[in-house]
Amino acid sequence: MEVLLVVSLFLPTLGAVFIWTGAAPARQTALAVSLVVLAAALALLSAYPASVLPTQKVPGEFAVIEDLGWLGVTTPWLDIRLSVGLDGLSILFYVLTALLTLVAVLVSWEDIRHGPRAFYGHLMLLETGMLGVFAARDLILFYIFFELTLLPLFFLIGIWGSEARQYAAIKFFLFTLAGSVLTFIALLAISLWHGYHSGRLTFSIPEITAGLAARPMELTTQLVLFLGLFAGFAIKVPLVPLHTWLPLAHVEAPTAGSILLAGILLKVGSYGFVRFCLPMLPEATIACLPWLIVLSVAGIVYGSLVALAQRDLKRLIAYSSIGHLGFCMLGVFSLSRVAVAGGVLQMINHGISTGALFALVGMIYERFHTRQIADFGGLARRLPVWAFFMGLMVLASIGLPGLNGFAGEVMVLVGFFQRTWAEAHCPAGWFPLFAPLSVLAVLGVVLGAWYMLWMTERVVFGPLRLPGCGPEAGTLAHPPVGHLAGESSGTENSSHSVSDLKPREVWALAPLAVLVAWIGVHPGFFIRFLEPTIWHLTAPADRALARRLAQEGPQELFAVDQVPGWFATWHSSGSQVPAAPAEKVKPPSKPYERQMPGDFAGPPTDEDTPLASEATKAGLGGAKLVEFVPRKQSG
């Protein structure tokens, strides 16, 4: 397994060298390399240990290489190691990276006309960077890979992008770099602090995690370091209001860049929060939690609202990403099990469906050279296969049940709802903030459907409109019959002879479509991978939250029942007087109000059934059965 990990990690770099030096054809090499990497990643996935072994530093960790013989050997005083490994959290991202790179290679096949050598070289280098971020077990190594993702993408956007590519590339680069430098300082400080207190300087992520769990920092130190980590990760996610580089970068980036940016690079931020903030700085995370939740929900609502105002397909999807990432972060910061699992699953989901959406937009951009929603209409008639994939991904993106987006979103929302409203889950001080947010977050789902369906209605459905041809005769409310019947004949009055998706493009989208359905139908399969590791990583924050709850006391829920007067009078006067013996519907021989054998006349005693004992505790008196039940705290 370890061999596979190393091979899959560095094969792309090797490929990049080959491509750059001209020793191998660019496209074919990139394809071959990404296929091999994907195969290796899948093999790694299948080798995932089903059980948690006592030898693992992190539950679910496997394919661990402590040191590939690098600085750790030569510089024992500075224990930086080339240490890589996978665990339950990273393995899914690892496979997703390999898959999306393959998709990126395929969709760029004909799109990139000038400089394919340089393009594919950068793409391969980017793959190593992305894989490395998820595989790194050493802080310094993590940061190196983190930055390694930046440069190739900077060139991809700056050289192969659209009109304003250079502005976008520089903005992307500076914005991200500014944050990641702070993150780097904070990471260094964490390991120095840990080294100072444990007596041995190490940069090993599992060791620091374990060390800090055993001996946490003071709150102020945590808070300062948290701000440093937050700067880099929040920009990367991006959380509102640090998001403005994202739409620009997406719009200007070439299709492959958009796919990888949305699919993988944004996840580096949310991955960082789960990997570093929650286990290493739990108290600070809890202290900032209300703010983080506000930012997440703001992302959901604000991202959706702004997306509604977009006229450019890529921009619309970019802003939808902000909304989706809001869901991911909401899940992670809810810190209830369902939500965390859902949040991480939603990261994967977003990578698949948004990656696919960018690929789909790229495909029509390649054909029509425009991305304006207003330029398109009724593409379902001209490009039915494209329309099928577009419809599927749009539905996945708006969280239609049975597809992947639903599984993630619903778990996040269930979890956050539980954090807010369930008994003894929400510190009293947070409740007034969380209660409206929990409703707003669910409303975000409605908004999400609105802009996506609006876009679909314009672009995919409606009368056929292709850029440059103007509206067709078929814009009449009732177009003549022959019009639809002739859809396969291809003789319609269009100057373009636009073809539907080519097999290459279908092959690029098919695995994503399969995953969309698979995760939707059986998300449990994927959650199973995550579980041991994310419970391990969120445990410190969980404990911190429990302490906070104990300190502050949980929110009392439904303590006072406010009932309108007229309801109360109706109520006490006996509402449910029995339906009279109904001769009409039932023969009188069988009176309806039969006595239940389970002694309905009186409330069952505790010994009756396990449930009966629960029921009598519900606070319902025997005299008035339909009582307003105050939910009591039973400390």
Added chain:
Amino acid sequence: MVEVLLVLAVAAPLVAAGLTAVLGPRILRERSHIPAVAGVAVAFLASALLAGWWFITAPAGGSEAAQQFTLDPAAGPLIPHLGREMLVTLWTWTKVDEALQAPSLPGSASPVVRPFDISITLRVDALTLFMLVTVTSVSLLVVIYSIGYMAGDPGYWRFFAYISLFVFSMMMLVSVSNFLLLYVFWEAVGLCSYLLIGFWYSRPAAAAAGKKAFLVNRVGDFGFALGVFLLWITYGTLNMHDTPAVPGILGEMRLVSGPQGFVGGSLGIAICLLLFLGACGKSAQFPLHVWLPDAMEGPTPVSALIHAATMVTAGVYLVVRCAPLFQVAPEAQLVVTCIGTFTALLAALIALTQTDLKRILAYSTISQLGYMFAAAGLSTTLAVAAAMFHLFTHAFFKALLFLSAGSVMHATGGEIDIRRLGGLGRKLPVTQAMFLIGALALAGVFPLAGFWSKDSILHEIALQVGQMPLAEIVFWGLLVGAFLTAFYIFRAYFLAFFGPEKLPEVAISAHSSAHEFSGQGHAVHESPPVMLVPMILLACGAVAAGWIYFLPGGVVGLLESTPSLAGGLGGPAVEVGGDQEAHSSGGSALQSAEKLAQQVPWLGSAAAIGGILLAAILYLPFGRGLVEQLTKITKAAGLYTISYGKFFFDEVYELLIVRPLRGLSEWCYAVDQRGIDQSAVDGTGEAVLTAGRMVRGLGHGMLSGYALLMIAAVVIFLGLWLL
């Protein structure tokens, strides 16, 4: 064996959908209906067999024996079985261990640790079977009808793929045993509805109607989702059935303890009202009814099946299924009944003046669903049975009416504006007869189906008069609604089928312009047998479906073995009667209510006959002058405009919700671009550049300048040090 039957019933339409989607465009083409018809037929047969087996194997002696006792060794004491259910678990959708950890749940004293465990579990009980048989039988007939109706459409295979998918989703909706999965298929049927409304997607109206339906339903689903979340944190599970570890929300362990097993109070009310918001969306109740009339942009068989007979009744099913929850929240019950009554009247008033035949039927559907909710809101077993009974009969006669309308459209080339039609009876005798049967059933004329079910509902409401607040208003409101119903449906009938022959030009000209039809040049003609036979079968249903009333035990007898209906219902009614004061005052009220209830058949029939007669007077040829006068008067009073304008809900929503949100979104975007990006972000960049520019002056390369700076710095630091 029996489990196989259930899985087969559900899986057959899914397989059919898959087959049609894969083979349809290339191989099957105009034979694409074969998998769909076969799949739905298998589903119907399996459901019917299952229902037959269910009732044959029912414990002898009916309800009494259904409550047999079994010894549960784990629990120790006897657990009475309140009803009968059968569960088939397929696989675990997702599972998170120890998901809910709370000191206690409202229903329990001990600390709880509950898994978030969503299993794909199908259930069979009387209620599910009732729905399954209704859904599959109407579906089968409509699918067969569609063979003729959709012939020649370029999207032929797409239609059958969608409709099979719909049948699958609807069957799952009524047979899953978990609230989250109920939500899943709730949205899945919504998706099918969206796809089928927008079936002719190149019509802008159809595409817009599809989107509108989806979004309005999303608003309802928003409530449903919140309700499901509340259920989760209240009951610590989302299963309806009991599992060994956790009592289900509607499981027998809870039901056996009656109302005490459920959480009432404001939490209970909140849960019920949120669930009802979802039901309002799907079943097009006020204030979310606006999508259903627009949904008529879809092909007519879709209107018949999805937007009249089956999908829109999902909301009623939800309320009925959750009856025990509603029963501990009387306020929520009252809201359901009142909204149902209000919607029934509102939609009937709108239907009075509409001129589009399909829209009249759509408003009629909304109105009839209102009747079902009015009854379902009472949550007693009898009332719930009445609601389900009406759901059953309505499925037949409304589907029949829609298919007749479709037959009219087929004949006239898509024309359904009743102002431009007239005297169709001579050309379309069978269609006319079918429409008449449907209209009579809808109006509630003895002995057709609608009579029995509508009277059951009115009967239950009448019994509540004096006990439930507003019950009197509800009763008379619904009675007026019955009168209006008879009037508007016969108005449509007389206008379309009687009077001087009026035919749209398109039908006479060589090509029909609505691409809904294959465009063969034709004169007005009767539909082919493949369409007429399903209509005739539905007409038999419309006549005879009401006669299940005469089964031993009545409709209640069919449903009462459902655990959630057999258990708690009637329980609190018995108990509350123990209150002395209420009992004495309730006694006399009860008698007058009974008196009223006995008059229901006469009152109902009078309303129906009155409505029909009025329509005949006004709209048969000899009354034309009268109707013009009446229109003039009502127009002057503004009443006509309000009704014709559908009470302007669309306009108000547009003004109050859509526009402000659009504006907000534009504003947010402006803030995003100018406020955040250009000011804050680019401003930071500018600030850095400016700072650089300012400092740049220092690096001018003149030695004397550097020396001066150095001296100044030394002086300053010295000064600081000295101080």
